[in-house]
Amino acid sequence: MIEIKNVSTSYVKGQKIIDKMNLKIEDKTIFGFIGPNGAGKTTTLEMITGVLQIDEGDILIDGKSIKKDPIEAKKLFGFVPDSPDMFEKLTGIEYLNFIGDIYKVNPKQRLEIVEKLSRELNIYNHLKERIQSYSHGMKQKLLIISVLLYNPKNWILDEPMTGLDPQASYILKELMKEHARKGNTVFFSTHVLEVAEKICDKIAVINKGKIIYTGSIENLKEQVKNDASLEESFLELIDRKKE
Amino acid sequence: MKSLTNIIIKNSKRQEIQETLKEKILSFIAFIIVFGFLTVTMISISYTVTYKLKEINQTYTFINILLLMNFIILFAKSVFESLNVLYFSKDLKQLLKMPIKPKDIVHAKLINMIISEYQMEIIMLAIPMIIYGIIMRVKILFYLYILITLIILPIIPIITTSIITAIIMRFSNKLKNKAQVMYITIIVTAIIIDFLFTGFKPISVSNYEFEKAILEKNGVATIISNQFALLKPIMNTILNYNNIEGAKNLTIYILESLSIYIVGLFIISKVYLKGAIGTTINSKKAKKENKKLTINDFKQEKANKAYLKKELRTILRTPIFCIQCIIIPLIYPLIILSVLIIAIILSKNMGVNITEKLLEIINTSSGQAIFLGVAQVFFMMNFCSIIGISKDSKTAILTKTLPMELNNQFDIKTKIGKRINLLSTVIVTFAYYYTVQNINASIIVFSILYLMNSIGENIKLLIDIKKPQINWNSEYTMMKQNTNVMNVLFYTLAVLMGLLVISKIIKKANIFLVTLLIISLVAYLAITNYINKNQNKIFRKIY
Numbered sequence: 001m002i003e004i005k006n007v008s009t010s011y012v013k014g015q016k017i018i019d020k021m022n023l024k025i026e027d028k029t030i031f032g033f034i035g036p037n038g039a040g041k042t043t044t045l046e047m048i049t050g051v052l053q054i055d056e057g058d059i060l061i062d063g064k065s066i067k068k069d070p071i072e073a074k075k076l077f078g079f080v081p082d083s084p085d086m087f088e089k090l091t092g093i094e095y096l097n098f099i100g101d102i103y104k105v106n107p108k109q110r111l112e113i114v115e116k117l118s119r120e121l122n123i124y125n126h127l128k129e130r131i132q133s134y135s136h137g138m139k140q141k142l143l144i145i146s147v148l149l150y151n152p153k154n155w156i157l158d159e160p161m162t163g164l165d166p167q168a169s170y171i172l173k174e175l176m177k178e179h180a181r182k183g184n185t186v187f188f189s190t191h192v193l194e195v196a197e198k199i200c201d202k203i204a205v206i207n208k209g210k211i212i213y214t215g216s217i218e219n220l221k222e223q224v225k226n227d228a229s230l231e232e233s234f235l236e237l238i239d240r241k242k243e
Numbered sequence: 244m245k246s247l248t249n250i251i252i253k254n255s256k257r258q259e260i261q262e263t264l265k266e267k268i269l270s271f272i273a274f275i276i277v278f279g280f281l282t283v284t285m286i287s288i289s290y291t292v293t294y295k296l297k298e299i300n301q302t303y304t305f306i307n308i309l310l311l312m313n314f315i316i317l318f319a320k321s322v323f324e325s326l327n328v329l330y331f332s333k334d335l336k337q338l339l340k341m342p343i344k345p346k347d348i349v350h351a352k353l354i355n356m357i358i359s360e361y362q363m364e365i366i367m368l369a370i371p372m373i374i375y376g377i378i379m380r381v382k383i384l385f386y387l388y389i390l391i392t393l394i395i396l397p398i399i400p401i402i403t404t405s406i407i408t409a410i411i412m413r414f415s416n417k418l419k420n421k422a423q424v425m426y427i428t429i430i431v432t433a434i435i436i437d438f439l440f441t442g443f444k445p446i447s448v449s450n451y452e453f454e455k456a457i458l459e460k461n462g463v464a465t466i467i468s469n470q471f472a473l474l475k476p477i478m479n480t481i482l483n484y485n486n487i488e489g490a491k492n493l494t495i496y497i498l499e500s501l502s503i504y505i506v507g508l509f510i511i512s513k514v515y516l517k518g519a520i521g522t523t524i525n526s527k528k529a530k531k532e533n534k535k536l537t538i539n540d541f542k543q544e545k546a547n548k549a550y551l552k553k554e555l556r557t558i559l560r561t562p563i564f565c566i567q568c569i570i571i572p573l574i575y576p577l578i579i580l581s582v583l584i585i586a587i588i589l590s591k592n593m594g595v596n597i598t599e600k601l602l603e604i605i606n607t608s609s610g611q612a613i614f615l616g617v618a619q620v621f622f623m624m625n626f627c628s629i630i631g632i633s634k635d636s637k638t639a640i641l642t643k644t645l646p647m648e649l650n651n652q653f654d655i656k657t658k659i660g661k662r663i664n665l666l667s668t669v670i671v672t673f674a675y676y677y678t679v680q681n682i683n684a685s686i687i688v689f690s691i692l693y694l695m696n697s698i699g700e701n702i703k704l705l706i707d708i709k710k711p712q713i714n715w716n717s718e719y720t721m722m723k724q725n726t727n728v729m730n731v732l733f734y735t736l737a738v739l740m741g742l743l744v745i746s747k748i749i750k751k752a753n754i755f756l757v758t759l760l761i762i763s764l765v766a767y768l769a770i771t772n773y774i775n776k777n778q779n780k781i782f783r784k785i786y
Contacts, residue, residue: 046640046786049643049644050643050644051640051643051644051785051786052786053779053783070646070779071646071647071648072646074644074645074646075646079641079644081640081641083637085636085637085638085640085641086638086641087553087556087557087635087638088636088638089556089557089560089561090553090556090557093536093540093541094553094556097540097541097542097544097549098549098550098552098553100541100543101543101544101545101546101548101549102546102549102550102645102646102647103646104543104546106543107538107541107542107543108538108541110541111536111537111538111540111541114536114541115536118536124534124536125534127534127536128534130560
């Protein structure tokens with residue numbers, strides 16, 4: 001479970017980019033985080049994962065504060081960033097071993113998980129090559145495997161489908177569903193509304209650093225207009241806030 | 244083509260989007276101070292050398308050595324420059340998609356590389372030449388020739404290395420392995436430079452020839468220009484600036500440079516496209532190595548060790564990092580040690596006791612400050628910690644999400660630099676012990692240097708964390724445009740000044756050492772405490 005409690009942050013003093021945000025992502029949920037470019041999606045995820053400092057409020061991961069107890073909180077999530085910038089000079093296997101060492105995953109478990117997932121995601125034959133030779137999608141796949149390697153309870157993914165081929169995209173969606181079914185949390189940002197519509201149990205819409213909607217997709221559609229698509233509802237919601 | 248050149252030049256400059264006015268002003272002041280310091284140093288060296296050479300009628304030697312030195316530096320730099328600008332810059336993906344002829348891209352990039360060398364030439368060539376001109380009271384035409392030399396000198400080194408790079412990239416089967424291509428290019432370039440300069444003939448001047456040259460006016464300069472055929476026209480241009488020989492040689496050198504440029508542009512353009520495309524797509528070639536994963540591929544290690552290994556791999560597998568972080572800080576102290584040993588042996592043969600002379604110096608607090616200062620200069624040459632964060636590019640952000648204390652990550656990141664500096668520490672301590680033959684004093688010197696090294700590496704990483712350069716196009720441009728390096732120079736100057744001031748206050752050598760040990764220890768504890776207590780604040784700028 002991820003709880004965002006009254007959180008604010010700013011890059012420049014006095015200019016809040018996230019303003020008093022409150023959000024609760026329950027277990028057994030796939031939670032979509034939707035918003036236009038520059039709305040604050042990545043900033044929010046970076047605050048949850050401890051990359052960005054929180055000016056006010058707090059964020060709890062399974063009850064552990066990222067502010068006060070960052071190490072314990074960081075053990076409880078796996079993060080896939082939007083741009084798969086990784087240690088390009090390492091080979092895929094060296095990177096996975098690095099993550100395995102940090103999260104103390106035993107070699108047998110590493111072999112099993114890496115073998116299974118890398119074959120499914122079709123990068124098995126490239127794991128001994130340097131990451132610098134990987135395409136965007138391959139880097140994304142490697143990041144996903146690295147997160148699944150230590151199987152954290154909470155998955156936090158920033159635009160995870162970007163750069164993935166249809167097969168990998170399908171597999172990831174299935175993995176997300178399975179993870180939530182097992183009682184865990186999946187929190188991901190996206191601007192692809194079809195993806196959100198297909199797999200999310202709940203969504204939050206963010207605009208200009210503020211949450212403007214939290215709930216199910218069905219509710220959102222009902223609030224806006226009956227029989228509207230998620231895309232229409234989303235645009236309507238954003239327009240309303242502009243007014 | 245003009246607009247493409249302008250865009251590439253603008254794009255190659257570092258742009259800090261979020262830099263405030265205050266930070267811009269501070270950066271400008273820092274630049275002026277560093278530029279001023281380098282200028283004053285060059286003026287002082289040029290002034291002394293020119294005057295000394297004037298006394299023995301060999302002033303032209305200064306010009307020839309200066310041209311030779313700049314030419315070699317330009318060659319060395321252009322190996323990295325040509326690979327990174329032509330093949331591994333991030334603008335390539337965009338440029339290759341556009342309807343631009345390869346010749347135009349190559350031309351724009353070559354011009355960019357040539358122009359980017361002028362800044363270095365102003366300090367390393369123009370300033371010493373101007374000082375020479377003032378001392379020798381030369382005519383105005385001399386300065387005009389210097390200006391033309393400055394403009395055309397980078398052409399031959401850049402085009403030559405770019406041709407080598409382009410050919411290697413065209414026929415390389417491991418296009419994606421930049422490190423290997425770079426090492427191959429360095430070796431091939433070194434062989435070709437040797438051939439161009441000497442035709443593989445060893446530089447040999449007999450004692451008789453040298454003695455004769457010393458007695459003749461500017462005889463040594465003639466020996467140098469005869470040894471390096473490629474540079475002879477430009478050397479003769481400056482030396483004969485006031486007669487027709489100068490104009491003739493300048494014309495020859497301009498024609499040489501232009502011909503090489505035209506031929507180079509033609510060759511590179513012909514082979515460029517395949518190599519450039521190769522760097523932007525994935526290498527699909529089958530690898531010989533076994534791709535099957537076994538349990539042996541997964542060995543468990545402690546988190547700290549795994550992190551350190553990751554740091555070391557990044558440095559070793561990136562040639563420019565490896566050179567600046569490992570090779571240079573290891574080679575320089577060894578060179579100085581070799582020079583010292585040779586000097587001791589030679590002086591013994593000549594009946595001079597160099598150890599006694601050193602002992603006279605070292606028995607004073609100023610002498611000890613000099614010894615410690617030498618080590619500090621060696622520490623300065625180590626770039627491990629000053630690029631500790633920047634070298635990771637945007638991955639630095641990802642490391643913040645790892646469940647590892649940030650102060651622990653900080654400590655690991657400085658470890659490689661600290662360990663490499665141990666060589667300088669040992670060498671300086673050894674030289675100190677050899678001179679004073681006092682084990683207690685040597686242990687104190689070692690301890691001071693150990694602490695100075697630790698403090699220095701911590702400060703370097705703090706500088707990098709304060710203003711990390713994680714948005715870079717290539718490793719080379721990051722190193723080249725990393726203004727944080729200037730701050731290391733400031734720090735070193737501050738330490739040297741500190742040593743000088745303390746040595747002036749405390750005249751007794753033993754008390755000086757003990758005082759310095761206490762100061763270093765307090766400073767070390769203070770900085771460690773600061774890092775431990777402010778880890779979140781320190782890493783705040785990495786996002």
